[in-house]
Amino acid sequence: MNQSIGDIVGILADNLALRKSVMPLSAKQSTAWAKGLNIPHGGTCVLYTGHMYQLLPYISTMQKQTEMVRSTPLVHTFWIGRLINKFINTTWFMARADAKQKKIYNRRLRNIALLLRKANVDFGYLYGKELYAGALVSDLGGKDILEAHARRVYAMLKSEGVKSIITVDPHTTDMLKDMYATIIPDYDIEVKSYLEVLAEKDMIPCKKNEGELAIHDSCVYARYMNTIEQPRKLLANAGITVKEPAQTGKFTQCCGGPVEALYPEKARKFAKERLEQLKATGCKEAVAMCPICLQNLEHAAETEDITIRDISECLYEAYCDDPS
């Protein structure tokens, strides 16, 4: 069992070192969400997706495949997969994302870009030059590989003249804001999540909203960087009642997502536990603000009487989706 952990970590780390992402996507796949939005190329302030939303549909498929193999003797051949992957990108063959899922995740990114535009934020996008930030390898302990990758990302940002970044998920935010600063001396890129940026603006809802939502704080937003009030402010300003589960804010309960790659059965158990807390609020809908939380809780909610939504969807409906 331990060796299969090593092989999975090894494949992800090898991919980051050799192919600049734990699961390399083509530029077409990673930038499809921006099609038709006419976001300017580059600039001093860029919206940085870090590929997290784009990767999730692929990761979901791959995890299902890995889980099936792990319960068979084939688990002992993972090392062969790692060996082959050093020469051939095996994720190209393994990962086939569901088209519907890709569309949903791309729409979430579009929502974020449109919200920023609505708030009159001036931003560009690096399109195919943008790189994955390295969160998964950092969490799995790939220090040397992460450090080399962080320097590569930073060099790219400097060569593009980027001075500030707007991120879309907590893991990329943590990497670019705090982790890179520990690796790169004189790191000087300003990093804010889109929730922070939007909360600083006096946004006016485009229609009268009502209803209530349970809120699930991401551990990384809440405990790593104290991003707690901003999503609440944006939802409340839109007229949505935010209901807090038993553990919330600084004491939020993890969705289990961080162990999904290595221990999917444990991830499912934690997601169920968290889902019970969200259900106990009495709400029929709950919002997450991290794509990993979102996916893990969505899976847990498949057979439950509660819907998990990305906060970008709720904010888009409240601030951009003018019914008139």
Add this chain to the structure above:
Amino acid sequence: MNKATTKLLTELRKDGDFNATACINCGTCTGLCPHGLDILPRELFRYVILGLEDKVEANIETIYSCLLCKMCEANCPGDVNITANIRTLRNYINRKHFKI
């Protein structure tokens, strides 16, 4: 009988500030862990400080099961950098055991 040694701690500190010695053994981390992992991080870090590498190796699954959610760290009265320590420990295991 195990013999205490600082070898493992010295090795880990090459990769980062493994500040486990700040732990006052209060048990807040184990009490708050959403996993309910009683080995993590208080007892585990003690094994590291004592250089009990075989005990660390016996808990590889637990080490990689940590969610890095910081519930323990945010409430640690000793200000132990628990998540950074776990990442450092994983880095050590990756190198030594998994040849990454």
